Amino acid sequence: MKTPLPTTTISHDEIVAIITKFYTFLTTYPFLPATAIKTPPSEGWPEEYCDIWRKMGKSEEVVDLLARLPYIDDDNWVWYHDTMPINYTKPLNLRRIKEHYEEKRYVFEPSGVALPPHVFSLTHGKLYGKWVLLDIKARTITELGVLGGVQPAEATEEAKVGGDAWSMYPTRPIKEFFDACQDKMSGKSLVASRNYIRC
Template identity: 30%
Template sequence: MADPNVSPDPRLRQPAHYSRQEVVSALSDFYEFLATLPHIDSSAIDHPPPGGWPEITNQSLAKWDIHKPDEVVELLRHLPYIRGEIGERFNWMAPECFACDWRLASRSDLRELRPPPPAMHWLRQNSRAEWQWPEWVVQLTAGRDREEWVLLLDTTDGTVTRYYSMYYVYKPTYPEGDPRSWRDRCCDETLPIREFLEKWRQKYVRMEWLGIPNEILSAIRTGWIPFDEEEGKGDDSDTEDDEPQPKGKWADDTTNLVRIYKEHGWPHDFKRDECRRALLEWKRAQPDYVKNLDYD
């Protein structure tokens, strides 16, 4: 619940308010959008039963030394989740970014694995000994390494802020003692969750991000490289979307991917399955193709 004693958030155009239903709805809508892309199947998206995921409880979290307010636990119980592998394969939702599946906290067998699987380090980092954010903050995404993108949901106001673990060099936004000052150690953008995820959706629409099916090391390729204003004009995209294409150029190693997407009707008449097959054929023709993987 929002603190009535704090000043208006300087990062927001208008006040934001937390609603569990809105968080669930925003994530569900974004995940369903991802399922229209070639690299995530709708069968990998799980929606909670009417009473929430029964395996997510205060007790199951406590076994990982994770302690959250009851309201936050109820949110975790009602979130949709994208199923991923415990090993090396992930259902990526952004570059170096996969969705956290809090149901894994109930897997007692995973606590005993040494070293922990790459997909599990985020859960250990949420323990009381390591978690560096307030207890009302929920980690929604994680990555494989130090360049991971971590989305942090603040359940006091329903906003999301991205933490980039390599560095932060942003001027502090909040005064000392402000309950939101933890965000000053993150990126300098905070948005309501639906607005934040819409910006990510537009990156796919504009093909700034390109999903590649079942690629073991990276299922998202960064396709569009924006120019700074002083660098001059770049190519124009012929996509029609809610936000203008920034000035820039296509990355040299993504021009074929862009062509395949466009040939299959992206974004307005997209033939998803046909595009997926074409992308797999393209991938198999690459020198770095790993032949012992089942891409089908």
């Protein structure tokens, strides 16, 4: 069993600032225009959106964070290979959640892996990418790879059904994760691809 990380206490505003900084960094490359970053008004995204997000069964703390986050509104951009950012404010995604969430859950969570109410995904990992899971309770990021990346031996079928498998993948504090992403993407090994940064 993985050793728990020390508890970190950062506010929603700090989490929003960290993610906003990372998205702003991505726009310094020619493939993602600054106009693709959609930021909420000062009061947050509309309460109508929050009512829809509650249908996912997530905690109020998750809904509150979703209402404050910026989103990448560009279907052609991925963080890195097979790792597509999820735009929870996109009309199609709002409709999927509102009308057909159970049938469309695979768009928002890795198939076959139950996530608890305090965890949601910032990305869709497709087959060989990563689901970047934000745990609002622990203030951590977990990188879950369906077919690629580290596959924990402890992730049994029982753990998947019980909702524990996600927590067995590599996990770091939120700020540490995004700082590491930016450092890696800024490194000499970076190669610019058509729609993502290949490290």
